Amino acid sequence: MKIFEKAPAKINLSLDVLHKRPDGYHEVEMVMTMVDLADRIEMQEMARDTIIISSQAGYIPLDEKNLAFQAARLIKDRYDVKQGVYIHLDKRIPVAAGLAGGSSDAAATLRGLNRLWNLNISNEELQILGAELGSDVPFCVTGGTALATGRGEKLEPISAPPQCWVVLAKPPINVSTSEIYGKLNARGIKQHPSTAGVLSAIRDKQFDRLCDNLGNVLEGVTLDLYPEVRHLKECMQRLGADGVLMSGSGPTVFGLVSKEAKVARIYNGLRGFCKDVYAVRMLT
Numbered sequence: 001m002k003i004f005e006k007a008p009a010k011i012n013l014s015l016d017v018l019h020k021r022p023d024g025y026h027e028v029e030m031v032m033t034m035v036d037l038a039d040r041i042e043m044q045e046m047a048r049d050t051i052i053i054s055s056q057a058g059y060i061p062l063d064e065k066n067l068a069f070q071a072a073r074l075i076k077d078r079y080d081v082k083q084g085v086y087i088h089l090d091k092r093i094p095v096a097a098g099l100a101g102g103s104s105d106a107a108a109t110l111r112g113l114n115r116l117w118n119l120n121i122s123n124e125e126l127q128i129l130g131a132e133l134g135s136d137v138p139f140c141v142t143g144g145t146a147l148a149t150g151r152g153e154k155l156e157p158i159s160a161p162p163q164c165w166v167v168l169a170k171p172p173i174n175v176s177t178s179e180i181y182g183k184l185n186a187r188g189i190k191q192h193p194s195t196a197g198v199l200s201a202i203r204d205k206q207f208d209r210l211c212d213n214l215g216n217v218l219e220g221v222t223l224d225l226y227p228e229v230r231h232l233k234e235c236m237q238r239l240g241a242d243g244v245l246m247s248g249s250g251p252t253v254f255g256l257v258s259k260e261a262k263v264a265r266i267y268n269g270l271r272g273f274c275k276d277v278y279a280v281r282m283l284t
């Protein structure tokens with residue numbers, strides 16, 4: 001049997017760091033949601049007890065370093081599954097972009113193999129398994145929109161943000177999440193984003209208030225290290241996006257846009273100097 005799963009990209013509408021923990025991770029408070037840009041994952045049963053990964057993308061690992069491979073191995077080990085699986089990743093989310101592409105592939109693999117092998121694992125259990133693979137994986141298991149705390153694995157679902165367009169642009173650089181967290185001075189954060197403001201704007205479906213409250217404490221770190229990300233953010237603002245923010249640890253910058261008429265102008269303006277630009281809808 002062969003099954004398919006979609007693995008959408010995430011963006012952080014708010015990303016605050018409360019403190020650095022003794023285990024090295026940072027205690028966060030984030031509002032995360034998904035956008036309509038997704039990898040497609042095909043999973044096919046194999047009688048032979050092995051995991052094989054393939055992808056058209058030449059720039060991701062296809063061995064045990066791949067997060068989909070790790071997800072398949074984890075579920076096989078924990079549930080004592082003796083069958084194998086062939087997993088094809090049709091990558092559409094840019095890699096190492098701050099859009100949780102690998103995490104979403106891992107989450108989609110957990111969901112898919114749960115179905116393929118009739119394991120009847122609850123979403124809560126899949127999220128607990130996912131947390132072993134990465135901090136963003138539990139959110140990607142269920143998706144939607146959520147307030148994430150802890151190191152990102154404690155999730156409280158909330159209602160969807162007001163419907164809008166999302167323009168994403170990724171400069172041609174790779175940013176390491178651990179490097180950006182490592183360079184953040186958690187005690188010296190001067191202005192924390194208003195996660196409460198983002199939550200209330202979403203609850204009241206107030207698009208303008210949502211745009212005014214977007215905030216990410218990692219943005220300053222990445223913008224100082226990579227001036228091209230700052231430049232991209234300024235361009236998106238100049239081109240008229242209603243709210244602009246870097247996602248995760250970057251380098252992707254997203255712009256929220258309410259009027260469809262503006263989207264083409266922003267997209268074309270960015271495409272003039274940036275290859276990786278996408279105009280998508282917020283997933284609601």
Ligand SMILES: C[C@](O)(CO)[C@H](O)COP(=O)(O)OP(=O)(O)OC[C@H]1O[C@@H](n2ccc(N)nc2=O)[C@H](O)[C@@H]1O
Binds near residue numbers: 179
């Ligand atoms: C930046 C975000 O993508 C925002 O959603 C996440 O916080 C990071 O999620 P992720 O990439 O799944 O992160 P992980 O794979 O768990 O961790 C990568 C590295 O980021 C740092 N890290 C991650 C999460 C967190 N709450 N505190 C951290 O300090 C740690 O150095 C860790 O070694």
Ligand SMILES: Nc1ncnc2c1ncn2[C@@H]1O[C@H](COP(=O)(O)OP(=O)(O)OP(=O)(O)O)[C@@H](O)[C@H]1O
Binds near residue numbers: 067
């Ligand atoms: N299935 C996968 N898809 C993409 N990258 C993967 C995958 N598996 C492993 N990787 C590796 O993971 C690293 C991070 O890639 P990913 O696209 O997940 O980053 P990201 O979007 O910045 O993640 P996050 O937002 O969760 O920090 C890359 O170095 C890549 O080689």
